[in-house]
């Protein structure tokens with residue numbers, strides 16, 4: 672009912688703000704758009720579920736996330752994919768792995784510091800009621 676839509680609207684606003692701040696951080700530039708197949712032709716053969724910040728934003732606008740947990744499952748793909756695709760000891764791989772780990776820690780810190788656990792519980796109740 673209306674109260675449920677109010678909760679989901681507030682969730683979308685919170686998640687859009689998280690994405691906006693991540694997208695402004697220069698460390699995360701490589702994660703803002705889908706990997707370009709022309710530049711990285713073998714990417715799709717290695718990574719089964721590509722994810723990036725712009726796709727997360729589209730998913731939010733398409734109302735795919737009813738809980739922060741569902742959002743985190745997709746957000747985690749971004750850094751997990753980067754660690755998987757860049758496993759080598761060469762400096763470029765290490766550089767992007769460092770940024771992937773920074774992304775993981777930054778998202779988790781935002782959620783821990785800014786998401787009210789009672790709010791997430793209400794979102795989970797909405798999910799269970801559907």
Ligand SMILES: CC(=O)c1csc(NC(=O)C2C[NH2+]C2)n1
Pocket residue numbers: 701702706711752753754756757763764767
């Ligand atoms: C988004 C992402 O994880 C990404 C984009 S390019 C890249 N890696 C490279 O270009 C090479 C460095 N060793 C492979 N990783």
